[in-house]
Amino acid sequence: xxxxxxxxxxxxxxxGGYGYKIYDLIQSGDISLYMHPxxxxxxxxxxxxxxxxxLFQIKRVFSSQKxxxxxxxxxxxxxxxxxxxxxxxxxxxxxxxxxxxNLKDSSLIQSIPSNSIVILQEDNSTSNNGDEVPLESLKxxxxxxxxxxxxxxxxxxxxxxxxxxxGFVLVDEELSQENNFLLxxxxxxxxxxxxQVIGFQCQWEKSGELQMNQWVEITGEVYVKSYYNEDIQEExxxxxIKILELxxxxxxxxxxxxx
Amino acid sequence: MNSKLLTKIDKSVxxxxxxxFIYLFHRLLFDLMxxxxxxxxxxxxxxxxxxxxxxxxxFILIGILISSFIHIFISDGFIAKIIPNNKLIGxxxxxxxxxxxxxxxxxxxxxxxxxxxxxxxxxIAVTFMLAVPIVNPVVLVSTYYAFSGQIExxxxxxxxxxxxxxxxxxxxxxxxxxxxxLQEQYHSHGHSCSCEEHNNCNKTLAGKMTDMLNHATSELYxxxxxxxMGAFLATIMQIIIPREALLSLGGGKIVxxxxxxxxxxVLSLCSEADAFIARTFLGQFTNGSIVAFLILGPMIDIKxxxxxxxxxKPKFIIKLILSIFIVCFIFALMMNVIGI
Numbered sequence: 001x002x003x004x005x006x007x008x009x010x011x012x013x014x015x016g017g018y019g020y021k022i023y024d025l026i027q028s029g030d031i032s033l034y035m036h037p038x039x040x041x042x043x044x045x046x047x048x049x050x051x052x053x054x055l056f057q058i059k060r061v062f063s064s065q066k067x068x069x070x071x072x073x074x075x076x077x078x079x080x081x082x083x084x085x086x087x088x089x090x091x092x093x094x095x096x097x098x099x100x101x102n103l104k105d106s107s108l109i110q111s112i113p114s115n116s117i118v119i120l121q122e123d124n125s126t127s128n129n130g131d132e133v134p135l136e137s138l139k140x141x142x143x144x145x146x147x148x149x150x151x152x153x154x155x156x157x158x159x160x161x162x163x164x165x166x167g168f169v170l171v172d173e174e175l176s177q178e179n180n181f182l183l184x185x186x187x188x189x190x191x192x193x194x195x196q197v198i199g200f201q202c203q204w205e206k207s208g209e210l211q212m213n214q215w216v217e218i219t220g221e222v223y224v225k226s227y228y229n230e231d232i233q234e235e236x237x238x239x240x241i242k243i244l245e246l247x248x249x250x251x252x253x254x255x256x257x258x259x
Numbered sequence: 260m261n262s263k264l265l266t267k268i269d270k271s272v273x274x275x276x277x278x279x280f281i282y283l284f285h286r287l288l289f290d291l292m293x294x295x296x297x298x299x300x301x302x303x304x305x306x307x308x309x310x311x312x313x314x315x316x317x318f319i320l321i322g323i324l325i326s327s328f329i330h331i332f333i334s335d336g337f338i339a340k341i342i343p344n345n346k347l348i349g350x351x352x353x354x355x356x357x358x359x360x361x362x363x364x365x366x367x368x369x370x371x372x373x374x375x376x377x378x379x380x381x382x383i384a385v386t387f388m389l390a391v392p393i394v395n396p397v398v399l400v401s402t403y404y405a406f407s408g409q410i411e412x413x414x415x416x417x418x419x420x421x422x423x424x425x426x427x428x429x430x431x432x433x434x435x436x437x438x439x440x441l442q443e444q445y446h447s448h449g450h451s452c453s454c455e456e457h458n459n460c461n462k463t464l465a466g467k468m469t470d471m472l473n474h475a476t477s478e479l480y481x482x483x484x485x486x487x488m489g490a491f492l493a494t495i496m497q498i499i500i501p502r503e504a505l506l507s508l509g510g511g512k513i514v515x516x517x518x519x520x521x522x523x524x525v526l527s528l529c530s531e532a533d534a535f536i537a538r539t540f541l542g543q544f545t546n547g548s549i550v551a552f553l554i555l556g557p558m559i560d561i562k563x564x565x566x567x568x569x570x571x572k573p574k575f576i577i578k579l580i581l582s583i584f585i586v587c588f589i590f591a592l593m594m595n596v597i598g599i
Contacts, residue, residue, distance in 0.1 A: 011480065022313070034310040042317035049320045053479065056472045072480075075487050079312050082305045085296040092302035153407075189401070190532035192310035193497060196539065259404060259535065 005061055007068045012057045014076045019050035021083050033088060035191050036258060090255045091213060093192050094168075144185050145257045148198065151222055155239045163241065164219045166249060167199055169210045179207040183218060183241070188256040195256070201225075204243035215252075219245040307497055311490040314529055315365040315562070319482055322366030326373040327474035331467050335378045342379060350425045353383045354390035361395035364530055364557050365566070369482055372570040376441055382432025385579065386424045392530045392557035393420035402553070405534035406541075412534075412550070415599075419590050420554045427558075427582045440575040481569045489562030493527035496561070500525070509544035512595040516588055519548040523556035530557035547594035555587045 022043055025031040031040070144165045151158045170182040184199030202220065210216070220241035227236060295301060343349045362370070371388040375381065392398065399413055406412045500522070508518050519540070528536060533556045537549050559580055567576050 011476070015476075018316075022316075031313075033306065034313055039314065039317075043313065046317040046320055049324065053472065053476050057476060060473075060476070072484055075484055078491075079309060079487060082301075083309055085292055086302050086305040087296070088302040088306045092299065093306045187535075189405075189535045190529050191314040192306045193314070193494070194528055194532035194536055196535065 005063055005065055007070055007073070008057065008060045008063060010070070010073050012054065012061055014073065014080070015050055015054040015057055017080045019047050019054060021080060022047055032254065032256065033090060033192065036188055039191070090186065090251065093195055094186060094213065151239045155224060155237065158222045158239065159224060161222050162219065163222060164217065166215065166217045166252060169212065169214045169216060170199070171210060171212050175201065176207055179203060179205055181207045181210055183216070185257045186255065187259060189259055201238065201240045202243055203240055204246060215249050216246055217249040218243050304494055304498065308490055308494040311493060311527070312487065315486055315490070318363040318366040319486060320479070322362065322369040323475050323478040323482060326369040326478060327471045329370070329373050329377065330474055331471045333377065338377045338379055342383065349383050350386050350428055353386040353428065354394060354421045354424045356387055357391035357393065357395035360391055361397050362391055364392035364563055365486070367391050368563060368566045369478055372441070380432060381435050381440060382428040385431045386428030389427055389558045390421055390424035393417070393424070393554060398530045398557065401531050402534040405538045412553070415550050416553045419550060423554050423586050423590060426586050430582045431579060434578060435575065440571055442570060442572055482566050485565035485569050486562065489527060489565040492561045493525070496525040509540065512545060513592065515545045515548035516551050516591040516595070519544060519552040520555050520584060520587060523552045524560050527560040527562040528556060545595050546599055547591035550594060551587045551591035555583060559583050
């Protein structure tokens with residue numbers, strides 16, 4: 001039997017490992033934690049290329065030994081090990097990103113243009129006692145972006161309108177003094193590395209009961225509030241939602257929103 | 260006979276013992292790893308780190324395939340024929356390549372170094388590398404969306420990006436005149452199959468395809484190393500940098516530009532998504548600094564720098580980074596002074 005080239009053998013395993021792991025992430029759906037769905041096609045292309053290189057590599061395992069540093073291969077193993085071992089959830093991304101988000105400054109919560117039809121009409125699924133779970137409210141997870149775009153783009157016109165949205169709670173000391181909290185989602189434009197927190201300021205007398213990162217579904221009315229933004233030294237008006245109803249809910253399957 | 264039986268028993272005992280040991284060690288290792296992996300910081304780090312790698316990977320693969328294709332199938336002579344003689348036209352064409360070649364900045368590095376090794380002049384190659392990640396339809400459209408239809412930013416990004424690429428390319432061409440920029444192993448010796456991997460020139464299509472794949476896998480190893488290192492550093496930066504602390508630095512005409520340029524370099528964001536991040540600084544940071552972020556990011560960042568290091572000499576890379584920073588700074592300063 002021919003001698004086995006150790007370096008090429010490990011490279012074979014690495015190629016195979018990455019190909020398999022990416023496939024696994026796509027199959028299990030965990031990939032949405034890392035990437036925007038539009039990138040899926042590119043990842044599938046990567047798997048094909050990796051498979052081709054893998055098959056080609058099999059022959060190279062029997063090639064002659066060359067002066068190649070095995071230690072560098074460890075570098076390639078690090079992401080593989082992390083992908084296999086660590087099982088992050090959407091909270092992990094938030095913990096890391098929260099460090100960079102100033103909760104008090106609503107200018108960091110900014111508007112992204114809507115390029116889809118606004119369907120606020122769906123929101124009349126507000127059940128008055130909140131105990132039943134009408135089927136429509138399951139669709140509401142999709143209305144976060146639409147609502148967000150409409151309210152921030154046409155703030156004045158939306159005053160008085162009722163909205164129903166799902167998001168996670170961010171509690172901030174200064175805001176809770178006025179019984180306010182933030183209802184947010186994570187916006188992903190391309191991949192988790194660029195994810196940002198976006199959301200609304202909400203006003204609710206029972207704000208004190210809320211916990212960080214709790215998922216809630218709220219129904220409320222839009223109104224505007226002005227405050228002085230120290231960083232730009234100007235008065236700003238921002239939309240705020242006055243909560244009419246709030247109930248705890250589970251994290252939606254698609255917890256990221258996309259522009 | 261007896262001794263043979265004894266050694267057989269010895270061997271099986273050793274085998275059983277070692278298997279048992281490995282198993283126990285394995286369990287222990289996994290238990291240790293469990294607590295390691297369940298750590299919030301590790302999970303958070305993993306999300307960002309892996310997302311940067313997975314995002315870049317498809318484009319790196321495309322880049323090395325194109326680069327290997329160029330190496331095997333396209334000769335130096337062909338390249339020399341299609342490069343325009345007029346310098347200005349050459350640079351202009353190079354800067355517009357992104358319109359037909361909308362590649363991410365990750366894919367462009369392997370292609371660009373291959374072009375240089377094939378004899379493309381430095382100024383054209385650099386302009387090509389810097390312009391393609393900016394002046395391409397995908398990036399400009401996402402910039403348009405990110406800035407809520409404020410077309411000024413899209414135009415500024417496109418025009419200043421193009422100009423910046425041409426300027427830096429020209430500068431790099433002048434200051435590197437006559438010097439060798441590539442590290443040794445990337446020299447091409449005149450004809451297309453000169454690599455040390457094989458000695459005979461394959462003439463058949465099948466042979467050439469084999470060569471191409473050989474190259475591709477070596478290049479993946481070369482570039483991949485630096486991608487992983489770059490992604491690692493970029494992730495650390497993303498986690499450490501507190502955005503709120505930076506907000507107070509946004510007003511100064513000069514300081515804001517420096518801050519944004521460093522951020523663009525250090526965050527290593529994909530050029531499709533960086534517009535959305537840049538948008539969050541609108542209002543707090545001067546417009547000039549935001550445009551600097553938008554043009555410097557796609558041109559150079561930690562990830563790119565490390566990938567360039569796999570082929571180019573350090574002196575070249577340092578000169579490149581300095582030129583890019585200076586040119587972007589001047590553009591942004593002009594904007595802030597004029598008051599755009």
